Amino acid sequence: MSKADVVVIGGGIVGAAVARELSRYQLDIVLLEAETDIAMGTSKANSAILHAGFDAKPTCWKARLNVLGNALYRQLQDELKLHIGWTGSLVVAKDPVDMAVLEELLVRGQQNGVNGLALLGRDEVLAREPNLASDITGALWAPTAGIICPFGATFAFAENAIRNGATLLRETPALDIVVENGRVAGVRTPQGVINTKFVVNAAGVRADDIARLAGDESFTIQARKGEYILFDRSVRNLVNSVIFPAPSKISKGILIAPTVHGNLFIGPDAQNIDDKTDIAATGNGMDRVITGARRLVPNLPLQAAITQFSGLRATAEDGDFILRESEAARGLVHAAGIQSPGLTAAPAIAQVVSALLKEAGLKLSEKRDFNPANPLKPAFQELSWEQRSSLIASNPLYGRVICRCETVTEAEIVAAIHSPCGARTVDGVKRRVRAGSGRCQGGFCGPRVTAILARELNIPMTEVRKDSIDSRLFFDKLPGNCEVPAHE
Numbered sequence: 121m122s123k124a125d126v127v128v129i130g131g132g133i134v135g136a137a138v139a140r141e142l143s144r145y146q147l148d149i150v151l152l153e154a155e156t157d158i159a160m161g162t163s164k165a166n167s168a169i170l171h172a173g174f175d176a177k178p179t180c181w182k183a184r185l186n187v188l189g190n191a192l193y194r195q196l197q198d199e200l201k202l203h204i205g206w207t208g209s210l211v212v213a214k215d216p217v218d219m220a221v222l223e224e225l226l227v228r229g230q231q232n233g234v235n236g237l238a239l240l241g242r243d244e245v246l247a248r249e250p251n252l253a254s255d256i257t258g259a260l261w262a263p264t265a266g267i268i269c270p271f272g273a274t275f276a277f278a279e280n281a282i283r284n285g286a287t288l289l290r291e292t293p294a295l296d297i298v299v300e301n302g303r304v305a306g307v308r309t310p311q312g313v314i315n316t317k318f319v320v321n322a323a324g325v326r327a328d329d330i331a332r333l334a335g336d337e338s339f340t341i342q343a344r345k346g347e348y349i350l351f352d353r354s355v356r357n358l359v360n361s362v363i364f365p366a367p368s369k370i371s372k373g374i375l376i377a378p379t380v381h382g383n384l385f386i387g388p389d390a391q392n393i394d395d396k397t398d399i400a401a402t403g404n405g406m407d408r409v410i411t412g413a414r415r416l417v418p419n420l421p422l423q424a425a426i427t428q429f430s431g432l433r434a435t436a437e438d439g440d441f442i443l444r445e446s447e448a449a450r451g452l453v454h455a456a457g458i459q460s461p462g463l464t465a466a467p468a469i470a471q472v473v474s475a476l477l478k479e480a481g482l483k484l485s486e487k488r489d490f491n492p493a494n495p496l497k498p499a500f501q502e503l504s505w506e507q508r509s510s511l512i513a514s515n516p517l518y519g520r521v522i523c524r525c526e527t528v529t530e531a532e533i534v535a536a537i538h539s540p541c542g543a544r545t546v547d548g549v550k551r552r553v554r555a556g557s558g559r560c561q562g563g564f565c566g567p568r569v570t571a572i573l574a575r576e577l578n579i580p581m582t583e584v585r586k587d588s589i590d591s592r593l594f595f596d597k598l599p600g601n602c603e604v605p606a607h608e
């Protein structure tokens with residue numbers, strides 16, 4: 121790839137949504153991702169909530185784009201086949217100070233244009249959520265909040281962009297931005313320079329480093345880590361909606377929420393960190409998360425915890441999104457400082473970025489054959505016995521269950537590998553079809569998924585990676601041509 125109309129740097133939810141938005145037009149679009157896969161930065165580890173939009177002050181990007189993004193997801197849900205549950209959310213109060221915060225949030229939400237907000241009394245809250253702490257005094261109910269699969273959404277945006285002609289280059293970091301006479305002229309990658317006049321900076325916590333490559337020192341990004349604990353499906357019914365405490369100045373607080381896949385999680389805490397690669401789960405983080413969540417639900421079923429994870433918020437100095445053309449390098453548009461509610465706002469951010477590119481001189485001519493829809497991919501686990509039998513009759517690989525915890529078949533894994541922006545790593549398979557997401561966390565299916573990847577990608581097992589570039593699973597003494605081990 122030696123030239124493009126637009127290069128989008130960063131394959132998180134924002135870069136993928138931008139690529140998809142731009143794929144409506146007659147443009148050569150390249151989406152660059154440094155890692156082995158897209159959705160490996162903040163977009164893989166967050167609270168997965170489609171926020172209603174009452175948190176941010178009305179004058180900022182966050183407020184406007186949260187409410188618009190939430191509305192856009194309602195339309196995109198069918199088009200892109202997104203996994204969304206419109207559960208609503210409750211911000212609960214425990215004392216008069218918290219109640220005053222809820223009243224402020226109610227007014228702010230109404231100013232932001234959030235529909236259906238209501239203050240509920242204690243009895244009404246406990247009728248909806250019987251497992252909440254008995255000392256709560258009331259809550260702010262937001263019916264438009266929802267839950268989503270964040271990596272599924274990132275894959276869906278990217279897949280649709282690719283179906284509409286965009287090119288995804290993985291393991292291809294932007295090493296430099298070529299600037300000539302104050303204008304962007306190209307992006308240097310390990311494979312050479314991609315000549316382009318327009319670049320979108322959607323590099324998450326690295327967005328300030330990307331800006332610096334173009335000589336733009338106008339902002340810095342502070343990484344703020346948040347840790348989580350994920351619970352087994354067996355305790356999914358502990359809460360029915362997303363439950364927040366009254367928020368603090370720096371975070372929405374430690375919450376408890378169901379996931380679209382039927383699990384439950386608690387978190388995140390909020391710790392500023394210097395190392396932008398540090399996503400380790402820590403003992404102290406776990407303690408903070410458990411203490412915070414117990415204030416909401418005292419009887420936490422800790423025995424049902426199956427894993428921990430953490431994500432990094434990309435925090436800008438003034439706390440708002442940075443959406444503008446760079447003054448140092450014309451044609452470079454920043455989508456930076458995209459902390460929460462960036463997942464919710466992503467489709468709206470994509471529209472703003474597209475408008476900024478147009479203002480910067482990019483010609484946007486609509487494509488007549490733009491197809492906004494992705495095809496439906498059946499999840500074997502969710503089908504009736506009749507539907508399963510008919511799939512097995514059409515393709516016997518549906519009859520081989522590789523992940524026992526989540527009932528994921530070999531046919532689904534093979535399809536995930538060969539789809540546009542297909543899986544190349546064991547965790548890439550996990551994030552697309554959930555093999556390895558269950559109670560055993562890949563203890564059983566991990567080697568089988570590895571062997572299927574080796575076979576389908578035609579590489580030796582020793583070349584298969586768990587997730588990141590340096591995460592090979594096997595070394596030496598393995599046959600080059602591995603087959604999936606037969607079932608016992």
Ligand SMILES: Cc1cc2nc3c(=O)[nH]c(=O)nc-3n(C[C@H](O)[C@H](O)[C@H](O)COP(=O)(O)OP(=O)(O)OC[C@H]3O[C@@H](n4cnc5c(N)ncnc54)[C@H](O)[C@@H]3O)c2cc1C
Nearest residue numbers: 130132134154161162163167169294324346461462463464
């Ligand atoms: C703890 C936590 C909880 C959150 N909860 C919510 C929530 O419930 N709801 C919500 O709406 N939002 C939430 N957010 C925010 C949301 O997750 C982010 O706003 C969103 O994921 C940011 O997406 P992004 O595409 O900007 O960044 P990322 O997903 O980080 O993507 C950036 C990508 O750029 C790539 N990259 C970096 N450098 C280069 C380079 N040189 N070349 C090529 N590629 C590069 C990275 O590898 C990465 O894949 C939360 C965030 C955190 C951390």
